[in-house]
Amino acid sequence: MWSARSRFLIVLLLSTAFTVDLLFNILPKLHQRSIRSQCPCEESPNRSAVPRSSSANGSGAPAESGRWSLDPTLSKLRKLFSHPFYRGQSLPRRPGDQLLEKEDAVKYCHYKAKRANKKRARTGELTGTRYSSKVYLASNWLKFHLAIDRYALYPRSDPFLDRLLEDLAVLDVSEAVVKPSGVHLKLLLKFQNFGKAMFKPMKQTREEETPEDVFYFVDSQRHNAEIAAFHLDRILDFRRVPPVAGRKLNLSKEIQDLTRNEDLKATFFISPENNVCLFARCLYSCKTEYAVCGRPHLLEGSVSAFLPDLYIAQRELIKNPWSRSYTFANKEEWEINPNYCEKVKHTPPYNKGSRLLNVIDMAIFDFLTGNMDRHHFEVFTKFGKDGYIIHFDNARGFGKHSHDELSILAPLTQCCRIKKSTLLRLDILSQPDYRLSDIMRESLLHDALSPVLTEPHLLALDRRLQAILKAVQKCLQQHKDADVIKDDVGDEFDFIDFNSSVLAR
Numbered sequence: 001m002w003s004a005r006s007r008f009l010i011v012l013l014l015s016t017a018f019t020v021d022l023l024f025n026i027l028p029k030l031h032q033r034s035i036r037s038q039c040p041c042e043e044s045p046n047r048s049a050v051p052r053s054s055s056a057n058g059s060g061a062p063a064e065s066g067r068w069s070l071d072p073t074l075s076k077l078r079k080l081f082s083h084p085f086y087r088g089q090s091l092p093r094r095p096g097d098q099l100l101e102k103e104d105a106v107k108y109c110h111y112k113a114k115r116a117n118k119k120r121a122r123t124g125e126l127t128g129t130r131y132s133s134k135v136y137l138a139s140n141w142l143k144f145h146l147a148i149d150r151y152a153l154y155p156r157s158d159p160f161l162d163r164l165l166e167d168l169a170v171l172d173v174s175e176a177v178v179k180p181s182g183v184h185l186k187l188l189l190k191f192q193n194f195g196k197a198m199f200k201p202m203k204q205t206r207e208e209e210t211p212e213d214v215f216y217f218v219d220s221q222r223h224n225a226e227i228a229a230f231h232l233d234r235i236l237d238f239r240r241v242p243p244v245a246g247r248k249l250n251l252s253k254e255i256q257d258l259t260r261n262e263d264l265k266a267t268f269f270i271s272p273e274n275n276v277c278l279f280a281r282c283l284y285s286c287k288t289e290y291a292v293c294g295r296p297h298l299l300e301g302s303v304s305a306f307l308p309d310l311y312i313a314q315r316e317l318i319k320n321p322w323s324r325s326y327t328f329a330n331k332e333e334w335e336i337n338p339n340y341c342e343k344v345k346h347t348p349p350y351n352k353g354s355r356l357l358n359v360i361d362m363a364i365f366d367f368l369t370g371n372m373d374r375h376h377f378e379v380f381t382k383f384g385k386d387g388y389i390i391h392f393d394n395a396r397g398f399g400k401h402s403h404d405e406l407s408i409l410a411p412l413t414q415c416c417r418i419k420k421s422t423l424l425r426l427d428i429l430s431q432p433d434y435r436l437s438d439i440m441r442e443s444l445l446h447d448a449l450s451p452v453l454t455e456p457h458l459l460a461l462d463r464r465l466q467a468i469l470k471a472v473q474k475c476l477q478q479h480k481d482a483d484v485i486k487d488d489v490g491d492e493f494d495f496i497d498f499n500s501s502v503l504a505r
């Protein structure tokens, strides 16, 4: 009934359909599956700080895991952290290098818990969990606090860090307190395991760019900048930002229902849009109360793990020599005097040791994020003048992606000094194999609020990194190499081919 010609045409049609399906459907699927099996993000769900889901995605868009899983190359983040320069240089811990002794930390927590329990019995006011030394001893907070040392806030690789980040994102809140603050509402959260953290709510979406005419000192605080700054600081191997994770807080269930603090309860209200909101009174730079609202209950924000209390780990608050004027008219001396650094260089403690170099590290970090709000900084008193600077409060970074604020680099450009270790790491991150934007994009995928930064902000990091290297190059043209690059690593890494335009002059 079918002629030979018809049979031939049917076979031709079927084989064409099969070829098309094979080329455009089956092969790409197989290819993706094979890549996924190599993808480190999906090797083990526990590796990621938080199980990611599209509902955890603050922007409402699906989580962008697809883009990464399609990348056939191996993880750049892993490659960076296994680079010899990131693996070496682990200085041995000597007695006194640790910030806290375990015995003191446990004794202090025990004492505080006893006081809290007494107060609870007396007033019935506190809702916090009853102290259990077993829970505290097993907590990731204690592990974090005991790991802080003379070199950094946390070690390069230790499983407790991922677990702490997960705790920040998911652990039940046991108590919340509105922190008195400058101009932005923030909450101190306490957890069942006696950990504490600072919650900064979303005030601005990731997509909004700070408008041209907004001064840095009235700029919003951005929760996503706090999260991104933690990742950037870790990638730069500074490890001077306390661990931060993104989280969606249910304002009704996790704060309003739970608190028995009448003052805090009284600050809740329902907005005209039917969203749950709370307000706080600001202390300065504003005249009225200010509020944050959930959608309708959920509010996303950054959660920063608290460092040990000041009673057991004192910190010194220091004015940044390159701080800005917080008025419209005035200018600071560093803005008008090109020789300002000469003065700083001769002023203790900037005249010796690493304090000045640490300020320059901080300026490099702030330039990358675009943070102009570094008026003060803090250091642990125990580690003295050479101790690292704690990179607290990064919420005013990542405001403008289309503008690079070169004045933030003033400590580097005016002093023409940089630690060799910092320069080498910047150099690694400028190479295509380790590109900073790619590594940041990958690192931020681990956060529950992924995508934390928009693409233009990620790409701005590469551009700014080039600007830093250019500034160093300019210094090297004007000064002796040894005056610019301060050798804090020795010749241990001379075997590495850094391949940089700056270093290979």
Ligand SMILES: Nc1ncnc2c1ncn2[C@@H]1O[C@H](COP(=O)(O)OP(=O)(O)OP(=O)(O)O)[C@@H](O)[C@H]1O
Residues within 6 Å of the ligand: 180, 181, 182, 183, 184, 186, 198, 242, 304, 305, 306, 307, 378, 392, 393, 394
């Ligand atoms: N993770 C943390 N651990 C310990 N202390 C912290 C932490 N985060 C913030 N703090 C303390 O709280 C202070 C204020 O925090 P931060 O600067 O981030 O908030 P802010 O809203 O800018 O407040 P302010 O207007 O008071 O500066 C910090 O200077 C620091 O002393």
Ligand SMILES: [Mn+2]
Residues within 6 Å of the ligand: 393
């Ligand atoms: Mn601040």
